[in-house]
Amino acid sequence: MTDTLSNIEKKRGGKKAPRFSREPPQQRRAMMIEAATRCLSRGGIGGFTVDAICREAGISRGLINHYFDSLDGLLVEVYRASMYKDVNAHIEAAKRRRAENIGWPPEVALAELIKSNFAPRYFSGENLLLWLSLWAEIATNPHLKAAHRELYNAYRGELAEDIAAVAGARGRSVDAPTLARNFIALVDGLWLEWCLDETVLTPEAAEAAGFEIIEAQVGPLR
Amino acid sequence: MTDTLSNIEKKRGGKKAPRFSREPPQQRRAMMIEAATRCLSRGGIGGFTVDAICREAGISRGLINHYFDSLDGLLVEVYRASMYKDVNAHIEAAKRRRAENIGWPPEVALAELIKSNFAPRYFSGENLLLWLSLWAEIATNPHLKAAHRELYNAYRGELAEDIAAVAGARGRSVDAPTLARNFIALVDGLWLEWCLDETVLTPEAAEAAGFEIIEAQVGPLR
DNA sequence: GGTCTTGTTATACCTTTGTTCAACAAGAAC
DNA sequence: GTTCTTGTTGAACAAAGGTATAACAAGACC
Numbered sequence: 001m002t003d004t005l006s007n008i009e010k011k012r013g014g015k016k017a018p019r020f021s022r023e024p025p026q027q028r029r030a031m032m033i034e035a036a037t038r039c040l041s042r043g044g045i046g047g048f049t050v051d052a053i054c055r056e057a058g059i060s061r062g063l064i065n066h067y068f069d070s071l072d073g074l075l076v077e078v079y080r081a082s083m084y085k086d087v088n089a090h091i092e093a094a095k096r097r098r099a100e101n102i103g104w105p106p107e108v109a110l111a112e113l114i115k116s117n118f119a120p121r122y123f124s125g126e127n128l129l130l131w132l133s134l135w136a137e138i139a140t141n142p143h144l145k146a147a148h149r150e151l152y153n154a155y156r157g158e159l160a161e162d163i164a165a166v167a168g169a170r171g172r173s174v175d176a177p178t179l180a181r182n183f184i185a186l187v188d189g190l191w192l193e194w195c196l197d198e199t200v201l202t203p204e205a206a207e208a209a210g211f212e213i214i215e216a217q218v219g220p221l222r
Numbered sequence: 223m224t225d226t227l228s229n230i231e232k233k234r235g236g237k238k239a240p241r242f243s244r245e246p247p248q249q250r251r252a253m254m255i256e257a258a259t260r261c262l263s264r265g266g267i268g269g270f271t272v273d274a275i276c277r278e279a280g281i282s283r284g285l286i287n288h289y290f291d292s293l294d295g296l297l298v299e300v301y302r303a304s305m306y307k308d309v310n311a312h313i314e315a316a317k318r319r320r321a322e323n324i325g326w327p328p329e330v331a332l333a334e335l336i337k338s339n340f341a342p343r344y345f346s347g348e349n350l351l352l353w354l355s356l357w358a359e360i361a362t363n364p365h366l367k368a369a370h371r372e373l374y375n376a377y378r379g380e381l382a383e384d385i386a387a388v389a390g391a392r393g394r395s396v397d398a399p400t401l402a403r404n405f406i407a408l409v410d411g412l413w414l415e416w417c418l419d420e421t422v423l424t425p426e427a428a429e430a431a432g433f434e435i436i437e438a439q440v441g442p443l444r
Numbered sequence: 445g446g447t448c449t450t451g452t453t454a455t456a457c458c459t460t461t462g463t464t465c466a467a468c469a470a471g472a473a474c
Numbered sequence: 475g476t477t478c479t480t481g482t483t484g485a486a487c488a489a490a491g492g493t494a495t496a497a498c499a500a501g502a503c504c
Contacts, residue, residue, distance in 0.1 A: 018499085018500065018501095019452090019453080019498095019499075019500085020451085020452055020453070020499085020500075021451095021452095021500080021501095022450085022451050022452075022499095022500055022501065023451080025451085028451085028452095044267075044358045044362070045266075045267060045268065045358075046267065049490085049491070049492085050491075050492060050493090051490085051491085059452080059453090060452065060453045060454065061453085061454075061455095061492090061493090062452070062453060062454075062455095062493090062494085062495085063451085063452065063453085064492090064493090065492080065493060065494075066451080066452080070492080070493080071491095071492065071493090128357075128358075128361050129358055129361060129362075132354050132355075132357055132358045132361075133358070135350075135354055135414070135418060136266045136267075136350075136351055136354045136355070138418050139350050139351060139354075139417060139418065140266070140351075145418070145419070148418060148419065149419050149421070149422075152418075152419065152422070153422075156422075178427070178431075181415065181422060181423060182408065182412070182431045182434075182435075184411070184415070185408055185411030185412040185414070185415050185431075186404065186407055186408045186411055186435075187411070188410075188411040188414055188415070189406070189407030189408055189409070189410040189411030189412075189414070190404070190407040190411075192357070192407070192410055192411070192414075193403065193406070193407050193410070195361060196357060196360050196361060196367070196370060196374075197367070197370065197371050197374065199371070200374070200375075200378075200403060201403060205400070209400075209404045209407075212404075212438075213404075213408075213435060213438075216434075216435075216438040240469085240470065240471095241468095241469075241470085241482090241483080242469085242470075242481085242482060242483075243470080243471095243481095243482095244469095244470055244471065244480080244481050244482075245481080247481085250481085271460085271461070271462085272461070272462060272463085273460085273461080281482080281483090282482065282483045282484060283462090283463090283483085283484075283485095284463090284464080284465085284482070284483060284484070284485095285481085285482065285483085286462085286463090287462080287463060287464075288481080288482080292462080292463080293461095293462065293463090
């Protein structure tokens with residue numbers, strides 16, 4: 001006969017320390033999505049395994065299929081959470097600035113939005129593997145493609161509004177949506193270059209390049 | 223007793239059709255690298271398996287470990303071949319133009335180099351999964367990181383030379399290496415956006431954006 | 445304290461993966 | 475035709491993968 005943990009506890013006469021804790025479904029799902037995100041950031045899609053995720057979350061193997069259709073289903077949720085966090089933070093910040101700063105010059109809002117793209121919070125090498133994996137998933141999964149399109153358009157729209165506000169106040173004619181799209185592409189490209197070779201540029205140089213491409217059309221912002 | 227293929231052939235009295243063909247090592251390696259590249263382009267790192275590659279190349283499973291240290295070793299070779307093909311084509315074309323077009327205005331060479339980035343040959347959605355996978359490998363594999371740095375710097379140097387030539391001829395003061403780096407980032411970012419959502423821009427719009435970021439500093443090229 | 449619900453565990457199962465290796469045969473050399 | 479070299483095959487192997495499920499136990503309820 002082998003001693004189970006509870007048998008040992010009983011023999012000791014001590015109180016049983018719970019072997020696990022029960023969590024509300026929502027909370028447990030969130031824990032697992034966060035653990036899975038860390039695994040994806042650390043090891044890319046090759047590190048996104050049942051074993052690694054459960055070890056990271058401190059749970060047993062069976063729980064993934066209990067809360068998600070499959071491992072791929074969990075990956076979809078990781079995408080949703082990551083995309084929402086990154087993009088929506090920009091959007092919400094832009095909305096907040098516009099609401100709070102009524103009467104302020106639109107240049108301030110636009111400059112803040114530009115700067116936020118190069119803040120360490122976003123312009124960080126930690127998330128390279130995460131986003132490379134998610135982009136591959138977007139290209140493959142039609143469902144994620146639709147979600148990407150929606151969130152991306154929302155962000156581009158916010159940026160275009162801020163650009164148009166400045167251009168309008170200065171009496172300049174600017175194709176705001178196109179400029180917004182090019183700006184986002186530049187940010188992504190600079191970030192990618194930096195992640196693959198940190199010696200090729202600094203975050204400060206990237207921010208300067210970001211300002212330049214906007215200022216070339218709407219005039220100086222700083 | 224089971225009939226082997228050769229036994230059947232003998233019974234038929236017909237000539238044995240060779241079950242496989244022997245290839246010179248160099249050629250066989252090239253075949254396998256090409257097949258592996260197709261697998262990576264099609265299915266990403268998840269499609270980069272021994273079975274898939276051997277099926278694609280029309281060979282048996284044992285041959286990968288015969289010609290390469292491991293499957294990862296083959297991936298390194300796929301990177302080398304892809305990177306060399308894409309980047310070196312630009313570099314060689316730039317060198318050729320400069321050699322052939324001595325006495326021609328440098329604007330022509332620069333404009334051609336810019337255009338080449340958006341030609342269907344390179345600006346194509348087929349290779350998204352290929353490059354996402356390779357980028358992840360660069361970030362992970364120090365050996366590939368060094369190779370990437372070398373090839374990337376070579377390309378950026380060529381582009382910077384062409385930019386400096388135009389700026390010099392026009393008496394403009396331009397930070398050519400920085401502009402070259404920003405241009406490359408913009409191209410990569412636009413390509414990425416296009417691959418993830420083809421409705422957000424056209425290759426023509428991307429080319430226009432590419433010209434704009436250069437022309438903003440060196441003046442009109444078209 | 446006793447009962448019940450259900451979140452959680454741990455194991456078993458099957459599939460797929462990368463690697464190895466002994467046997468085979470294609471094609472050159474004679 | 476015969477021999478020899480070696481490129482190639484295909485099965486065998488262990489390791490690792492995802493999923494399903496029966497047994498367990500934590501915590502609420504009475």
